[in-house]
Amino acid sequence: MSDQLPLTPRQRQDLSTxxxxxxxxxxxxxxxxxxxxxxxxxMLATLGRDTKQVAAALDHLARLAGMPLADLEPxxxxxxxxxxxxSGGVAAATLVRVVLQCYYRDDRVxxxxxxxxxxxxxxxHVLPDGDWSLLDPVKARGGSLRRTP
Amino acid sequence: xxxxxxxxxIGAGASxxxxxxxxxxxxxxxxxxxxxxxxxxxxxxSTGRDWEAKFYGEWSSSPxxxxxxxxxxxxxxxxxxxxxxxxxxxxxxxxxxxxxxxLHPSDFKVKTLDGVADDWPIDYDALTPxxxxxxxxxxxxxxxGDPLSPLTHPxxxxxxxxxxxxIIAKAMNKLGWHWWPSDTTVATMDYEGRARCINLGHxxxxxxxxxxxxxxxxxxxxxxxxxxxxxxxxxxxxxxxDDNGMASGVVYYDKDGIEQFQPAxxxxxxxxxxxxxxxxxNSASGRFPNGxxxxxxxxxxxxxxxxxxxxYGYVKEPTDSNRAPPTCLWSKQWYDTDLxxxxxxxYGVQFVRGAGPVFEAVVSEQKGILPWxxxxxxxxxxxxxxxxxxSAICEDLPEEHNRVTLDPVLKDSHGIPAPKVDYTIxxxxxxxxxxxxxxxxxxxxxxxxxDICVNSPIPWGxxxxxxxxxxxxxxxxxxxxxxxRTHDVKNLFIVDGxxxxxxxxxxxxxxIQALALYIADQMKQRxxxxxx
Numbered sequence: 259m260s261d262q263l264p265l266t267p268r269q270r271q272d273l274s275t276x277x278x279x280x281x282x283x284x285x286x287x288x289x290x291x292x293x294x295x296x297x298x299x300x301m302l303a304t305l306g307r308d309t310k311q312v313a314a315a316l317d318h319l320a321r322l323a324g325m326p327l328a329d330l331e332p333x334x335x336x337x338x339x340x341x342x343x344x345s346g347g348v349a350a351a352t353l354v355r356v357v358l359q360c361y362y363r364d365d366r367v368x369x370x371x372x373x374x375x376x377x378x379x380x381x382x383h384v385l386p387d388g389d390w391s392l393l394d395p396v397k398a399r400g401g402s403l404r405r406t407p
Numbered sequence: 408x409x410x411x412x413x414x415x416x417i418g419a420g421a422s423x424x425x426x427x428x429x430x431x432x433x434x435x436x437x438x439x440x441x442x443x444x445x446x447x448x449x450x451x452x453s454t455g456r457d458w459e460a461k462f463y464g465e466w467s468s469s470p471x472x473x474x475x476x477x478x479x480x481x482x483x484x485x486x487x488x489x490x491x492x493x494x495x496x497x498x499x500x501x502x503x504x505x506x507x508x509x510l511h512p513s514d515f516k517v518k519t520l521d522g523v524a525d526d527w528p529i530d531y532d533a534l535t536p537x538x539x540x541x542x543x544x545x546x547x548x549x550x551x552g553d554p555l556s557p558l559t560h561p562x563x564x565x566x567x568x569x570x571x572x573x574i575i576a577k578a579m580n581k582l583g584w585h586w587w588p589s590d591t592t593v594a595t596m597d598y599e600g601r602a603r604c605i606n607l608g609h610x611x612x613x614x615x616x617x618x619x620x621x622x623x624x625x626x627x628x629x630x631x632x633x634x635x636x637x638x639x640x641x642x643x644x645x646x647x648x649d650d651n652g653m654a655s656g657v658v659y660y661d662k663d664g665i666e667q668f669q670p671a672x673x674x675x676x677x678x679x680x681x682x683x684x685x686x687x688x689n690s691a692s693g694r695f696p697n698g699x700x701x702x703x704x705x706x707x708x709x710x711x712x713x714x715x716x717x718x719y720g721y722v723k724e725p726t727d728s729n730r731a732p733p734t735c736l737w738s739k740q741w742y743d744t745d746l747x748x749x750x751x752x753x754y755g756v757q758f759v760r761g762a763g764p765v766f767e768a769v770v771s772e773q774k775g776i777l778p779w780x781x782x783x784x785x786x787x788x789x790x791x792x793x794x795x796x797x798s799a800i801c802e803d804l805p806e807e808h809n810r811v812t813l814d815p816v817l818k819d820s821h822g823i824p825a826p827k828v829d830y831t832i833x834x835x836x837x838x839x840x841x842x843x844x845x846x847x848x849x850x851x852x853x854x855x856x857x858d859i860c861v862n863s864p865i866p867w868g869x870x871x872x873x874x875x876x877x878x879x880x881x882x883x884x885x886x887x888x889x890x891x892r893t894h895d896v897k898n899l900f901i902v903d904g905x906x907x908x909x910x911x912x913x914x915x916x917x918x919i920q921a922l923a924l925y926i927a928d929q930m931k932q933r934x935x936x937x938x939x
Contacts, residue, residue: 280772280779287784304457307464339779351773358768359460371764371791378453379615382605383730388568392576393550396585401554404513404743406520406530 263302264309268326269316274298275327276319277357279339289370292361300360308356315349318342408668412438412636415657415671417643417686419443420498421916422903422923423677424622424630425541429927431633433934438669439635440659442642443477443495446623451615453607459729459765466612468502469867470494477640479819479826481681483869486830488712490681490869496639497623499679500592500916503870505610505619506734506757507547507590508913509538509557509921513743517804517909521744521751524804527908528880528889529925531557537924541917542590544629545620546598549590555739556587563595566604571726571760571795572735578854584846585740589757590917592620593732599625608729608763619732641667644823645690646674646699646899653938654699654899660821673930673937675900677923680710680872683905684811685826687876700876700893700901705886707812709805709874711910714832715865716840718847719759719796720856721789728792729763741799741846742912750838752802754912756847759796767791774860790858797850798865799843801836802912805874832864840864871915876905890933891926897938902926 265273277292290297305312322345323330323338330338342350361367365375413435416423427439452458452466463472468491470478477494493502512531517524542561549561565588568576572588579586593610594601604618617624631637640662647668649655656670676683684707690699698706738756745753762770771777771790778786803809809830817825832840840863851859862868879885882894887906893899902923904915911918930937 281783282781284781284784287788289784304460354772355463355769358772359457359463359765362764362768363456363460368764371788373764375456377455378458378607378729379451380605382607382616385567385569385606385727385731388573388576390568392568392573392580393587395580395583396587397552397554399554399583399585401585403511403555403557404520406512406516 264305265302265313265316268320269313270302272316272319272327273301273312276339276353280354280357281361287370289367290364292357297360297364300364301356304360305356308352311349311352312356315346315353318346318349409670411656411670411672412436413671414438414673414675415440415669416675416677417657418498418677418679418682418903419496419622419627419637420677420679421500421622422919423498424626425544425920425923426675426677426902426927427635428544428626428630428633429924430930431630431635433931434634437635438671439637440641440643440657440669441496441637441639444639445496446501446613448613448615448617451613453615459763462612462766468611476820479823480817482814482817482825482827486828486869487832487866488714488830488864488869489867490828490872491867492679492681492872495623496627496637497621499870500621501613501623502611503916504734504914505592505732506737506914507549507592507917508737508755509559509917510911510913511557511742514909514911517752523751524909525879528878534918534921534925537921537928538917540924541920545592545625545920546594546601547590547592548595550588553587553739555585555742559590561590563598566591566593566595566732566735569727569731569735569760570724571731571758574722574724574726574795574854575736575758578850579738581853582849584738586736586738589734589737591732591734594618594620604732606731608731610732642821642823643686644821646686648692648694648699648896652694652896654896664821673898673900675902677903679903680875680905681811681826681828683901683903684875685813688813689824695895700886700895700899702895703883703886705877705884707875708807708810709877710809710811710828710830711803711805711871711873711907712830712869713803713871713910714801714836714840715862715868716799716801716843716847717796717862717865718844718851718859719794720851720859721793722795722854722856723793725792726761726795728761728794731760733760734758735760741843748842750835750842752804752835752839752912754799754801754839754843756843757798757800759798761792761794764791767794776858776860795851795854795856797847799840799847800912800914801839801843803836803910804833805877805909806833811875871904871910873904873907873910873915876901877908878906879908890929891922900926900930
């Protein structure tokens with residue numbers, strides 16, 4: 259089974275650790291952290307074309323940390339992550355984006371944000387028509403197109 | 408060998424569809440070759456919960472990121488603005504915001520009015536009936552009577568103002584600045600077989616409802632019913648010529664990757680401002696060593712993008728976020744030249760209603776306004792669903808050093824040399840962008856926005872690909888004549904954005920299609936002596 263996963267156990271461990279540093283769990287907002295097992299499973303299942311960049315980012319992180327990120331003291335871990343954000347380039351940006359795109363489609367997170375748990379289609383959304391009298395001053399001001407010869 | 412067709416159109420996007428439909432009434436044998444396939448709306452992003460994530464992969468607006476078999480790579484490393492497009496039946500109308508302004512009459516006379524660039528060889532009036540015809544065919548919505556825009560007659564009412572629109576309108580009114588509901592190709596009522604908009608959100612990556620006009624659901628069904636043949640997954644490598652210097656047909660790769668030759672009496676290119684010069688340059692021969700129709704040396708030159716100066720912020724009130732088409736209002740306050748601003752020409756503005764949660768999180772993290780750690784949740788709730796944007800579409804003037812050439816190394820999946828883009832933003836455009844950002848900041852502050860962020864230029868904003876086979880009466884200074892025929896090859900026509908002489912300060916698709924219909928009409932009027 260583990261052979262079918264796109265990342266090594268060490269990479270998965272570091273991904274979980276850094277994901278929790280990006281988005282930790284919150285009791286106040288009643289949301290899990292991005293290290294939540296379901297969210298992590300979503301990341302691994304949908305990495306797809308991002309696998310190479312995310313793996314490269316995690317390898318870079320491993321080099322900076324010299325050991326599993328979770329094993330570092332908090333201050334050292336923060337320092338490594340700061341360095342990672344500065345030096346990680348496209349790979350680091352891809353990793354962060356993967357974490358956020360999976361986090362912000364999790365049911366518990368969307369519920370906490372007051373968003374519906376569904377695709378936009380076919381229900382769509384209702385938009386208020388609005389107060390079109392707001393256009394009256396523009397109409398009153400008028401104007402004209404630039405004259406052409 | 409295949410039987411020759413009367414007219415062969417390359418590309419089934421905005422202009423290819425329009426010209427095919429218009430010429431169909433001639434009953435000529437018309438064939439269109441398209442490198443992409445038919446779209447399946449059931450697979451569009453908004454049908455899935457992961458709709459936003461798809462924008463970063465298979466539904467990216469960048470062909471280099473998407474990398475679908477239908478796409479070709481583009482080397483745009485030497486450009487601050489990256490090319491975005493879509494390759495399918497419908498072309499980039501599958502993936503666009505549906506914002507539908509047209510060039511102004513003054514845009515056709517920039518040399519006369521402002522002493523820059525060149526006047527077009529045609530004027531706005533020549534296109535007026537074709538703008539109207541195109542608006543009916545595409546199905547537009549809007550409100551007639553904008554005092555600062557050309558008069559239009561959209562067959563459907565404008566989009567709702569929504570939450571964002573009301574905030575925008577109030578701020579613009581406080582400043583005394585012009586705004587108006589945008590003309591769009593979003594159907595606000597059932598129209599010609601299309602269902603009305605139900606606010607699925609981001610229109611750009613295709614509309615599962617079919618409310619947004621793309622030519623696969625507007626022009627093409629009519630054209631095909633009228634007898635036009637559309638062959639998909641056929642990528643044209645080159646246009647061939649005969650001993651008389653006339654186009655004789657095209658070499659293309661069919662859906663199985665097999666090389667084919669299709670003879671034709673007339674060839675029409677509709678591949679837009681990067682694809683068209685690429686094809687002409689790839690069609691070099693002994694008789695046309697610098698590329699086909701390139702005696703002027705201008706094929707690929709004068710690329711105009713429209714640098715976008717975008718500024719956005721976050722208001723306390725909720726905005727429409729991803730619950731509406733992204734564009735709803737425009738402003739022409741700064742459209743015309745006012746030299747006291749420090750630059751010539753001007754820009755249109757399209758306001759942005761908001762963004763979805765994933766996009767908001769990713770972009771805000773990149774901008775440094777969404778922190779990691781404990782405070783992440785509080786800040787995200789302040790940002791998400793509160794974004795308001797101001798995007799200036801700055802008129803790019805033609806400069807020959809901004810160009811499309813052939814990359815010496817990069818090739819597409821058929822081994823055809825890929826295009827290379829070299830582009831810099833001019834000093835005039837930079838001043839225009841700075842002016843727009845300052846006005847945008849005033850607007851946002853008046854709306855009560857905070858956390859103001861800037862994208863200038865929008866890096867992945869090369870939607871508008873213009874000017875690389877420009878129109879003109881002088882064969883030494885232009886590639887096509889005043890009715891779209893190349894000066895060098897009398898049975899070769901170009902109908903897409905590459906024939907623009909100048910770019911104006913608006914989204915160009917309406918004008919591109921009006922030009923295609925105009926050229927088709929010119930061809931129909933001249934059928935008896937088309938090659939004279």
